Amino acid sequence: MENGLGIPQTIALFGASSEIGQAVIREIMQVGVANVVLAVRNQASVTQFKDELQGTYPGVNVSVHQFDALEFESHDGLIAGIVTEVGDIDVAVAAFGVLGGEPCESLLATDAVQVAQVNYTGTVSLLGALAGQMQRQSHGKIVYISSVAGERVRRGNPVYGSSKAGADAFAQGLSDRLVGSGVTLMIVRPGFVASKMTAHLKPAPFATTPGAVAVATAKGLKSGRRIIWVPGLLRVVFSVFRHLPLPIWRKVAAKG
Amino acid sequence: MNANRELSRLSGWGNTAPSMCHVVDASGLDTIRAAIDESNARGVIARGLGRSYGAPAQNAGGTVLLMTDHGDSSIVLDHMTGLVTADARVSLERLMTELVPQGWFVPVTPGTRQVTVGGAIASDIHGKNHHVDGSFGDHVVKITLLTSEGDVRVLTPNESSSEFWATVGGMGLTGVILNATFKMIPITTSRMRVETSRAENLSALMAAMQDDRNYRYSVAWIDLVAKGTRMGRGVLTRGDHASLSDLKSVDESSALEFNPKTLLSAPPIFPTGMLNKWTVSAFNELWFRKAPARVHESIETIGAFFHPLDGVRQWNRLYGRSGFVQYQFVIPFGAEDTLEAIVQKLSAENCASFLAVLKYFGKANPGPLSFPMEGWTLALDVPAHGGRMAAVFAEVDELVLRAGGRHYLAKDAHIRPDAVVRGYPRLQEWCEVQQRMDPRRMWQSDLARRLRLTTG
Ligand SMILES: Cc1cc2nc3c(=O)[nH]c(=O)nc-3n(C[C@H](O)[C@H](O)[C@H](O)COP(=O)(O)OP(=O)(O)OC[C@H]3O[C@@H](n4cnc5c(N)ncnc54)[C@H](O)[C@@H]3O)c2cc1C
Ligand SMILES: NC(=O)c1ccc[n+]([C@@H]2O[C@H](COP(=O)([O-])OP(=O)(O)OC[C@H]3O[C@@H](n4cnc5c(N)ncnc54)[C@H](OP(=O)(O)O)[C@@H]3O)[C@@H](O)[C@H]2O)c1
Numbered sequence: 001m002e003n004g005l006g007i008p009q010t011i012a013l014f015g016a017s018s019e020i021g022q023a024v025i026r027e028i029m030q031v032g033v034a035n036v037v038l039a040v041r042n043q044a045s046v047t048q049f050k051d052e053l054q055g056t057y058p059g060v061n062v063s064v065h066q067f068d069a070l071e072f073e074s075h076d077g078l079i080a081g082i083v084t085e086v087g088d089i090d091v092a093v094a095a096f097g098v099l100g101g102e103p104c105e106s107l108l109a110t111d112a113v114q115v116a117q118v119n120y121t122g123t124v125s126l127l128g129a130l131a132g133q134m135q136r137q138s139h140g141k142i143v144y145i146s147s148v149a150g151e152r153v154r155r156g157n158p159v160y161g162s163s164k165a166g167a168d169a170f171a172q173g174l175s176d177r178l179v180g181s182g183v184t185l186m187i188v189r190p191g192f193v194a195s196k197m198t199a200h201l202k203p204a205p206f207a208t209t210p211g212a213v214a215v216a217t218a219k220g221l222k223s224g225r226r227i228i229w230v231p232g233l234l235r236v237v238f239s240v241f242r243h244l245p246l247p248i249w250r251k252v253a254a255k256g
Numbered sequence: 257m258n259a260n261r262e263l264s265r266l267s268g269w270g271n272t273a274p275s276m277c278h279v280v281d282a283s284g285l286d287t288i289r290a291a292i293d294e295s296n297a298r299g300v301i302a303r304g305l306g307r308s309y310g311a312p313a314q315n316a317g318g319t320v321l322l323m324t325d326h327g328d329s330s331i332v333l334d335h336m337t338g339l340v341t342a343d344a345r346v347s348l349e350r351l352m353t354e355l356v357p358q359g360w361f362v363p364v365t366p367g368t369r370q371v372t373v374g375g376a377i378a379s380d381i382h383g384k385n386h387h388v389d390g391s392f393g394d395h396v397v398k399i400t401l402l403t404s405e406g407d408v409r410v411l412t413p414n415e416s417s418s419e420f421w422a423t424v425g426g427m428g429l430t431g432v433i434l435n436a437t438f439k440m441i442p443i444t445t446s447r448m449r450v451e452t453s454r455a456e457n458l459s460a461l462m463a464a465m466q467d468d469r470n471y472r473y474s475v476a477w478i479d480l481v482a483k484g485t486r487m488g489r490g491v492l493t494r495g496d497h498a499s500l501s502d503l504k505s506v507d508e509s510s511a512l513e514f515n516p517k518t519l520l521s522a523p524p525i526f527p528t529g530m531l532n533k534w535t536v537s538a539f540n541e542l543w544f545r546k547a548p549a550r551v552h553e554s555i556e557t558i559g560a561f562f563h564p565l566d567g568v569r570q571w572n573r574l575y576g577r578s579g580f581v582q583y584q585f586v587i588p589f590g591a592e593d594t595l596e597a598i599v600q601k602l603s604a605e606n607c608a609s610f611l612a613v614l615k616y617f618g619k620a621n622p623g624p625l626s627f628p629m630e631g632w633t634l635a636l637d638v639p640a641h642g643g644r645m646a647a648v649f650a651e652v653d654e655l656v657l658r659a660g661g662r663h664y665l666a667k668d669a670h671i672r673p674d675a676v677v678r679g680y681p682r683l684q685e686w687c688e689v690q691q692r693m694d695p696r697r698m699w700q701s702d703l704a705r706r707l708r709l710t711t712g
Binding site for chain 2: 030135138139
């Protein structure tokens with residue numbers, strides 16, 4: 001539960017080594033938050049972030065939990081374990097995801113299936129477990145970091161794009177299902193973000209930063225938005241892209 | 257299971273942190289048992305008149321048992337001993353309305369009459385007479401409690417001392433209080449003999465309060481807006497029940513008259529931010545000037561002396577939609593420097609509390625979670641929309657805890673679990689009794705979850 005000053009007591013980040021995810025936590029953290037839960041594949045990768053939080057917010061309890069998006073059966077147990085340890089989850093941010101390698105002749109020769117499973121099935125599994133817990137609580141906020149890549153899938157990364165598209169569509173349906181339950185789900189659709197995921201790529205137009213995504217996310221949470229785009233202009237850009245005739249779209253998409 | 261039952265939005269008197277709960281009007285034992293049987297894993301909590309400020313009487317996703325009176329709950333008085341046995345749903349207002357005319361007053365009253373006997377015990381409430389008479393639990397001789405197993409148990413301070421004292425101040429987490437027997441105070445009139453004086457700053461005020469023991473009731477209101485040499489200036493009111501000879505103008509037949517009428521009600525919702533440091537400082541200035549510069553004696557009604565805010569119905573709406581929090585702590589005698597430092601901090605922060613209440617507490621009772629202990633207690637209201645308050649409170653919390661003090665759970669809206677561990681050194685003892693009394697972990701509330709009271 002939020003306390004009487006409107007401050008969430010427990011904030012959880014899934015995919016806790018994500019640069020975007022960490023930036024979001026930095027932005028929504030404030031004095032008065034009691035617990036931060038970092039759920040991550042490799043626990044050592046968040047030691048520095050944990051120290052940073054404890055240094056900035058003395059007295060905050062930061063706990064690290066083992067989380068692999070691909071271990072679907074473990075997700076319910078993970079959520080139950082967190083709740084036993086720190087109580088109700090007030091805000092949960094799902095920031096895990098993989099971009100995958102460049103597609104070659106045979107898609108299956110790359111990590112295609114795994115990318116699809118992390119980004120889509122992993123999201124269905126984790127958000128499902130979170131939504132179940134929060135419905136029992138009758139309160140809570142879920143943030144899902146989606147992507148504009150799912151808005152119109154490009155030939156450059158059809159696996160990533162379609163897995164994000166599927167997860168985004170799932171999140172929309174789940175968000176509607178939660179209406180009236182006291183639980184909300186917000187979808188964040190960033191464009192190109194300079195992070196370790198994209199370090200090897202050259203920035204696309206409208207490129208943004210983890211910090212900017214975080215500021216927009218915090219603002220959206222406060223005003224109770226269902227979907228936000230970062231930067232906001234991308235909403236307009238993609239409403240045009242979605243309707244571009246195929247030959248033109250192929251040209252546009254080949255550039256990114 | 258109650259998955260399909262309607263959820264209602266509940267919050268405490270401060271109108272903050274609302275949650276969605278399954279609310280059941282607990283009209284009789286059968287209804288309560290049925291509600292317990294049908295409850296889900298989020299458990300059950302009793303709620304009285306919802307006058308606690310934060311979230312102890314709500315239970316997000318779980319069941320809330322409304323334990324309030326429909327005017328038909330029983331009150332039985334033994335005229336020889338002054339012992340009354342009342343249904344837990346009965347309000348202190350109804351007790352006063354029925355028993356003051358018969359010459360009996362409640363042993364302890366908070367700043368409002370709108371609390372139930374159940375709520376008075378579960379929060380172990382204190383009044384202006386704490387330094388002389390202790391808190392509500394000190395006057396209780398018997399509690400009838402419904403346990404999570406469905407049994408009705410009788411608890412007394414002698415035969416079942418640990419369960420009794422875990423229930424007094426136990427915030428509803430040991431079971432549902434069905435009724436209680438406690439000792440009333442004999443009175444000969446319904447008026448109060450009151451002495452009012454004012455003090456120019458906090459040290460003068462604390463010095464004046466050193467002889468509180470000569471008065472049955474005592475409380476000081478302090479101005480948190482005043483700064484510099486006037487910091488902590490206040491008005492001290494002390495008194496006792498008036499005797500017939502104190503009343504010159506009232507004839508004997510109306511000496512015990514009691515009229516609980518409210519005077520006016522606040523407009524539905526005040527715009528948020530109406531109460532800012534300008535309106536508050538103007539109000540406080542007027543209020544301080546109104547108090548006589550020299551000690552002044554007067555005769556007041558029970559309502560005017562104990563429950564001035566009950567005169568305005570739903571005054572909590574004055575704080576607007578975002579609500580307000582009440583902050584109350586106690587620090588032991590000897591830590592007066594810390595109290596000064598805290599008042600200085602709050603005054604410097606312009607935290608826009610109308611008035612803060614300062615009181616001198618007497619001895620603690622055996623309740624491990626009972627709030628009062630020997631020392632100074634300060635209570636203040638703060639609008640919940642001020643973003644900086646979390647940081648200010650965090651600093652003040654640390655000062656309180658370092659001085660060996662603690663926070664009042666019935667009012668708390670923000671502390672973290674470790675503040676209870678540090679503030680209530682017998683917490684572990686309470687947890688052990690609580691777990692023994694509730695092996696099924698039936699009793700849960702938003703407050704209990706936030707402060708990890710029942711997971712120990
Ligand atoms: C204007 C104002 C002034 C106040 N002044 C004071 C004061 O001077 N001193 C002081 O001590 N307090 C004061 N309070 C706080 C108030 O006295 C307590 O919060 C009290 O517990 C409220 O009683 P309630 O019946 O409204 O209980 P609720 O607020 O509904 O519940 C409070 C707690 O009691 C439990 N409870 C209620 N009924 C039962 C039951 N039948 N069985 C088991 N548990 C139960 C609930 O679970 C909850 O934990 C004040 C409050 C207001 C609004
Ligand atoms: N960067 C962009 O341009 C961009 C744009 C739009 C949307 N997004 C989305 O934003 C989210 C965060 O990305 P980011 O930019 O912050 O990149 P990032 O720093 O690489 O974060 C992605 C995180 O996902 C984690 N992860 C990968 N596979 C996992 C698995 N099987 N189980 C658990 N965690 C796993 C990674 O953890 P490890 O440390 O263990 O590898 C990594 O920390 C992703 O969902 C991404 O799709 C990114």
